[in-house]
Amino acid sequence: MADANIRIPTDARDRLAEIAAAEGLSLRAYLAHLADTLLTPAERAERAERARMVLQQWNGYAPSAAEQAALDAELDRRLAEATAR
Numbered sequence: 001m002a003d004a005n006i007r008i009p010t011d012a013r014d015r016l017a018e019i020a021a022a023e024g025l026s027l028r029a030y031l032a033h034l035a036d037t038l039l040t041p042a043e044r045a046e047r048a049e050r051a052r053m054v055l056q057q058w059n060g061y062a063p064s065a066a067e068q069a070a071l072d073a074e075l076d077r078r079l080a081e082a083t084a085r
Helices: 010-022 025-036 040-057 065-083
Strands: none
Touching: 010 025
């Protein structure tokens, strides 16, 4: 595997190195693990769509775009309220 150089602020590098060391990994191994375990936006969207389809097949749940927007707004409101505490 070829290596790549990535420029990040020194503070960020040091923080990542500290986290990696606490997990018994080198910074290189930690970043490789991180890249393998995080989803890209496209992967997240694909997973959400699959979940939506499974849920619809299971119980017929299929909110309209307006209902989904209202649900998202309510979730945002509740999250804001919870983090304000």
